[in-house]
Amino acid sequence: MILLYHLIFPDETPLRSWNAGNLIRLSAFRRQLQWLQRRFSFLSLEDFLALYRQDPALCHAKAALTFDDGYACTYSMAAPVLKEEGIPATFFTNTCNLNHGLLWFVYFNALCSEGAYPELEINGGHYPLDTKRNSLGAWRTLIQLARSSPDARVFAEEFAGKYPLPVPIQEKYAGLTTEQLIEIGASKLFSLAGHTHSHPYLDQLNQAEQLEEMALNKQILEEVSGKPVLYFAYPGGVYNQESIAAARQAGFLAALSVSPKSLSSDPLFEVARTDIYSPALWKLQLKSLGLVDFVRRRRKA
Ligand SMILES: [Zn+2]
Numbered sequence: 001m002i003l004l005y006h007l008i009f010p011d012e013t014p015l016r017s018w019n020a021g022n023l024i025r026l027s028a029f030r031r032q033l034q035w036l037q038r039r040f041s042f043l044s045l046e047d048f049l050a051l052y053r054q055d056p057a058l059c060h061a062k063a064a065l066t067f068d069d070g071y072a073c074t075y076s077m078a079a080p081v082l083k084e085e086g087i088p089a090t091f092f093t094n095t096c097n098l099n100h101g102l103l104w105f106v107y108f109n110a111l112c113s114e115g116a117y118p119e120l121e122i123n124g125g126h127y128p129l130d131t132k133r134n135s136l137g138a139w140r141t142l143i144q145l146a147r148s149s150p151d152a153r154v155f156a157e158e159f160a161g162k163y164p165l166p167v168p169i170q171e172k173y174a175g176l177t178t179e180q181l182i183e184i185g186a187s188k189l190f191s192l193a194g195h196t197h198s199h200p201y202l203d204q205l206n207q208a209e210q211l212e213e214m215a216l217n218k219q220i221l222e223e224v225s226g227k228p229v230l231y232f233a234y235p236g237g238v239y240n241q242e243s244i245a246a247a248r249q250a251g252f253l254a255a256l257s258v259s260p261k262s263l264s265s266d267p268l269f270e271v272a273r274t275d276i277y278s279p280a281l282w283k284l285q286l287k288s289l290g291l292v293d294f295v296r297r298r299r300k301a
Helices: 026-039 045-054 072-085 104-113 132-148 152-162 167-173 178-186 207-225 241-249 281-288 291-300
Strands: 002-005 062-069 089-093 119-122 125-128 190-194 231-233 254-256
Touching: 026 072, 026 281, 045 062, 045 190, 045 231, 062 072, 072 089, 072 167, 072 178, 089 231, 104 132, 104 152, 104 167, 119 132, 125 132, 132 152, 178 190, 178 207, 190 207, 207 241, 241 254
Parallel strands: 002 062, 062 089, 089 190, 190 231, 231 254
Antiparallel strands: 119 125
8 A cells, every 4th residue: 555645733733623634733644644554664765665566465564655746844844753763764755845845736725725915805705704514615616617627737826926825834834855855865765756846737848848747856855855757646636548658668667546547558557545535544444444545436336
């Protein structure tokens, strides 16, 4: 099983907080790791994929830990815990947000959940951010508009011109710093992997544009960290045939999704991951024991 985490929040974060869904605080993350350690042996992603390449059955009771997007705060909180426990981790890192920047959808998450504005005006409509329900409504509208616009990143940048975020909020969601990339590059426990430069929906780009996003990201990560970047994860799990071809062209050895679509004859370019979005231990237990997938398959059948 390859686990996929995104943001980890500090324990001071109020319990009722929301961030485009449930949020995982550091203590919940620790509890999840403790449970996982009793049932799985943690491998580096490289070692996990080496077994997977031989035979996926060899990965039984093995786990690899991955984090997507490359958040500075998440790294600085999770890294000491992982070092203490000797758990390897791979950080699938975007590069347009390095050193204090925000990814386009992360800006919307922070805008709708952090209370910087009481309401938003979206296409002439008023969207209050006073309750979790209203905030979620505003967030869904913004994500849908971004998804249907020609360039989600430009759409977010224009919106941020009207609704800039205060620096302390921005810092909670900002990308890894150069120092952190160098630290990961020098670490025996951690590694960097590709996640595109700006986290676009790959299916909105042609193959050449997809390749450009992947190659620039890979180049920056390798230059700053001093280590080759061998693996890639499709942003948001969205990919098509061209994405698989572009990931190969960019020189990646494997590409990870969340729910594989079996578009390729090479399973190494559609490796599944188990996404963990909830702090609840029982949800992690169900997912990691394969029960969630089992129920989904039964429903589809
Ligand atoms: Zn991502």
